[in-house]
Amino acid sequence: xxxxxxxxxxxxxxxxxxxxxxxxxxxxxxxxxxxxxxxxxxxxxxxxxxxxxxxxxxxxxxxxxxxxxxxxxxxxxxxxxxxxxxxxxxxxxxxxxxxxxxxxxxxxxxxxxxxxxxxxxxxxxxxxxxxxxxxxxxxxxxxxxxxxxxxxxxxxxxxxxxxxxxxxxxxxxxxxxxxxxxxxxxxxxx
Numbered sequence: 001x002x003x004x005x006x007x008x009x010x011x012x013x014x015x016x017x018x019x020x021x022x023x024x025x026x027x028x029x030x031x032x033x034x035x036x037x038x039x040x041x042x043x044x045x046x047x048x049x050x051x052x053x054x055x056x057x058x059x060x061x062x063x064x065x066x067x068x069x070x071x072x073x074x075x076x077x078x079x080x081x082x083x084x085x086x087x088x089x090x091x092x093x094x095x096x097x098x099x100x101x102x103x104x105x106x107x108x109x110x111x112x113x114x115x116x117x118x119x120x121x122x123x124x125x126x127x128x129x130x131x132x133x134x135x136x137x138x139x140x141x142x143x144x145x146x147x148x149x150x151x152x153x154x155x156x157x158x159x160x161x162x163x164x165x166x167x168x169x170x171x172x173x174x175x176x177x178x179x180x181x182x183x184x185x186x187x188x189x190x
Contacts, residue, residue: 007137011144014129017183018122019152022048025118026156029111034160038106045153047111052149054112055119056142059126066131082185084121089179125185 029044039047130138 003136004140007133007140008144010137011141012148014125014141015145015148018125019119019148022115022118023152023156023159025114026152027159029114030157030160039108039111041157043106043108044111044156046108047113048115048149048153049146050108050112051115051119052145054116055122056126056145059123059130060138062123062127063130066127076189079185079189082182082189084124085179085182085185089182 026044026048029039030041033039033041033044130141133141
C-alpha cells in the first residue's frame with residue numbers, strides 16, 4: 001500500500017506542478033464561456049482531456065524511445081525543466097508589466113490545441129519520469145491525471161466566476177510556474 005500512496009503523491013505533485021498555468025487558461029476559458037457562450041463548458045472539458053491525453057501519449061512514446069539510454073544519463077533530463085524554469089523566470093522579469101491576451105478557443109479541438117500548446121513543455125518533465133517508473137506507477141499516474149483534469153476543470157469553472165481570484169492568479173502565476181519547473185528538474189536530477 002505504501003508504493004501506491006507514494007505513486008499517487010508523486011503523480012499528484014507532478015500534475016499540479018506542471019499544470020498550474022493550465023488552471024489559469026481554464027479559468028479564462030470558463031470566463032469566456034460565461035460571457036460569450038463560447039466555448040461551451042463541455043467543449044472545455046473534452047478539449048482539456050484530449051489535450052492532456054496527447055501530451056501523455058507523446059511523453060510515453062518518448063520514454064519508450066529512451067529505454068536504450070542508460071539510467072545514469074536519464075537524470076540529466078532534469079536539466080530540461082530547470083532550463084525552462086529559469087527561462088520562465090527571466091521572461092517573467094522582462095515582461096512584468098505586460099498583460100498577454102487570453103487564448104481564444106471556440107470548441108473542443110481548439111481547447112485541446114490551447115492545452116497542448118500551453119503544456120508542450122510538460123513533455124520534458126513527463127518523459128524522464130515515465131522512463132523511470134514501472135507499469136503499476138504509470139497506471140496510477142494515468143488515473144491521478146484523469147482525476148486531476150476533472151479537478152482542474154471544476155476549479156477553473158469556479159475560479160472563472162470570481163474576478164478577484166482571476167486577478168490574483170494572473171498576478172502570481174508567471175512566477176509560480178517557473179519555480180515549480182525548477183523544483184521538478186531538481187527532483188529528477190536527484
